Amino acid sequence: MDMTNKAEFEKRRKVVVVGAGSVGATYCYALAQSGLADEIVLIDRNDDLLKGQVLDLVHGQPFFPTVEIRAGTSADYTDAKLVVITAGAAQKPGETRLQLLKKNSEIVGSIAADVSAHNCEGVMLIVSNPVDVLAYVALKQSGWARGRVIGSGTVLDSARFRHLLGDNCGVDVHNVHAYMLGEHGDSEFAAWSMTHVAGISIDEYCPSCGKCSDWENKRHIFEQQVRDSAYHIINYKGSTHYAVGLALVKITEAILRGQSSVLTVSVLLEGEFGINDVCLSVPSIVSDGGVNKIIKSPLSSSEIEALKRSADILRQSIKSLEEN
Helix, strand or coil, X not given: CCHHHHHHHHHCCEEEEECCCHHHHHHHHHHHHHCCCCEEEEECCCHHHHHHHHHHHHCCHHXXXXXXXXXXXXXXXXXXXXXXXXXXXXXXXXXXXXXXXXXXXXXXXXXXXXXXXXXXXXXXXECCCCHHHHHHHHHHHHCCCHHHEEECCCHHHHHHHHHHHHHHHCCCHHHEECCEEXXXXXXXXXXXXXXXXXXXXXXXXXXXXXXXXXXXXXXXXXXXXXXXXXXXXXXHHCXXXXXHHHHHXXXXXXXXXXXXXXXXXEEEEECHHHXXXXXXXXXXXXECCEEEEXXXXXXXXHHHHHHHHHHHHXXXXXXXXXXX
């Protein structure tokens, strides 16, 4: 990239979104209102869906900050600051989880290789599920440094956790700091050792606040409610997309503005917490280059074990892909 093009790349905040389904379109809708991007490019194999989503979005331009919104092609990867991949197949009746995983790994892997082939110098954010495994696949297919290919991870799960705690404690959610770690799935866990309300450890705050008669039992209930949240929403209305769209905007903000935000994105571990060669969610500093640093939080021994169990489950999924 010559100096003129490099300067233009650094100046223009271009986001390419691959996948015009409910998650991709909702993210574009939230991103357009945020004023973070100068250009939003939507890509999808379904040409009618793509045209419809773009047309619907551009009709709202008088009501949000100036941003160019258009349909695009793979050529748009070249100068993108951020490529967000939401594309993937839905599970069909009678289809096994492994079959779905294999299908989506092929889709996301192919997109990641294409992004890399277009010499993109930005960051790749994987949203398609199972996000941790697909982030690993995209990283390997792209050949990029680990910090430049990340998954949305448990950023949304952590937000759900904060909501539950804030609601229970009667405290503004913005004053609750809490994280869900590990797999974005059934093996994720609450990092209670890192949970604070107004700077006070949750273990000190909750027993004295008078709202929990059985704090130990409540902890397990909250944790399970977070794990079950997506299942409940999908059962109620078929899909979840509003909150995940906002979570993606938060990650996007950290990258486009170089904010060095602490977010629980899914990233490849290379010895951190005693774990290697698997992508999962741990507290990370996210900035203009993606994940700039993994925070080696002083987790409790039980939390370290939970993180390792989560890693083992994800490793088995990766192994099943390689064997089939």
